[in-house]
Each structure stands twice: as structure tokens, then as C-alpha cells.
Amino acid sequence: QKEVEQDPGPLSVPEGAIVSLNCTYSNSAFQYFMWYRQYSRKGPELLMYTYSSGNKEDGRFTAQVDKSSKYISLFIRDSQPSDSATYLCAMSVAGTSYGKLTFGQGTILTVHP
Amino acid sequence: DVKVTQSSRYLVKRTGEKVFLECVQDMDHENMFWYRQDPGLGLRLIYFSYDVKMKEKGDIPEGYSVSREKKERFSLILESASTNQTSMYLCASIQADTQYFGPGTRLTVL
Numbered sequence: 001q002k003e004v005e006q007d008p009g010p011l012s013v014p015e016g017a018i019v020s021l022n023c024t025y026s027n028s029a030f031q032y033f034m035w036y037r038q039y040s041r042k043g044p045e046l047l048m049y050t051y052s053s054g055n056k057e058d059g060r061f062t063a064q065v066d067k068s069s070k071y072i073s074l075f076i077r078d079s080q081p082s083d084s085a086t087y088l089c090a091m092s093v094a095g096t097s098y099g100k101l102t103f104g105q106g107t108i109l110t111v112h113p
Numbered sequence: 114d115v116k117v118t119q120s121s122r123y124l125v126k127r128t129g130e131k132v133f134l135e136c137v138q139d140m141d142h143e144n145m146f147w148y149r150q151d152p153g154l155g156l157r158l159i160y161f162s163y164d165v166k167m168k169e170k171g172d173i174p175e176g177y178s179v180s181r182e183k184k185e186r187f188s189l190i191l192e193s194a195s196t197n198q199t200s201m202y203l204c205a206s207i208q209a210d211t212q213y214f215g216p217g218t219r220l221t222v223l
Binding site for chain 2 (some may be wrong): 006008042043044090100101103105106
């Protein structure tokens, strides 16, 4: 079993929809949780960064962490065609470099006009 | 607005060749990382470095080595390339929540 599980999709939604992306994990030591967006033929770009449990909002994006369930989510409101990309969740344990990350497989999202 | 650059976008090499992948960052970060990305497997950590001349193995270091002679440059070396090293290689420069990945090098080993 992988430490981080992410449904690869693909996920296709109409413009304006609310998108929900999720990851589950098995390592209870994970404390830092991240979401990246990766466009085709580009490197991943950090979208959201949270520590421990709770919610974090940035514009149309909301990240949620539920450590009791070992479950994290990314919500995209009013989705746009420009949101079409692969979304990667990643996490790390406390006390280590933030870059020593364990990634999910990535979910391919398409937002069609 | 250059943050992390990688020496090549696409590279084709033959089995047994020694391959060098270069990564340069301009943010004065101490921490640099090499990942490879494969379909269905996501990103996996190969090696990382917390400082000049320091290196630590990641999850899949076999067949790779690294060099960090200067703070801004982190090199990944494939000592004898094999076909199973065909992949997308991504370099990252990370300091707390300031994280940048390079554009990646698509390496094909024939």
C-alpha cells in the first residue's frame, strides 16, 4: 500500500463547477500538507501549503486537512478552463526538510467551457 | 523571474552512457532536491542536499549520484544509464513554504 493515495481520475467538469480533489494517507507522522498544480510539460507549482489540521483559503482554492481521518482535500470554486491541469498532493513529516515530500499520483482535471 | 532552471528540456542517451543533469537556482536556498516523475507512480525522491557538499539519499537512489559544489547548483549523475531510467527528472529548490520546481528534463535512454 502506498503511503499517499490519490485517485488519478481523469476528472472532467463544466466551467463554473466546484471541484473536489482528495488524498488519503497512512503515515500519522505527516504534519505538512501541500497541493501542487502541474500544467502539461511544466514543473509542479505550489498552490496551497498547510500545517497540521484545519482549513486554508486562497482565492478560489480551499485546502482542508483532517488528520483524524488521514484525509486531505482541495476545493476549487468557480472552476475555469485555465484550471485544467494535473493536481498533486504531497506531505512531509515534521522536523525534516519541507522538500522531502511524499507525493500522490496526481489527478488529471479538465474544465471544459 | 527565473527561479530554477534545468540544463536540458529533452535528452536522448544510449544505454551505458554517463549522463549529467544540471539544476541551478537563484534564490540562495540551502535545500535542493531531485525527483523523477513516472506515470502512475507520481514524483519520487532520488537525492537531496541541505548544503554545499552535503547529500542524502532519497527513496530511489540506486543508479544515481549527485554533486553540490556550489550553493546554487545541484547536479544529478547517471553513472551508466539504463532504459529503466527513462523518465521526467524534476529539480526543486525549497526553503520552508517557498518552493520552486524546474521545468523538468525528459530523458530517454535507448
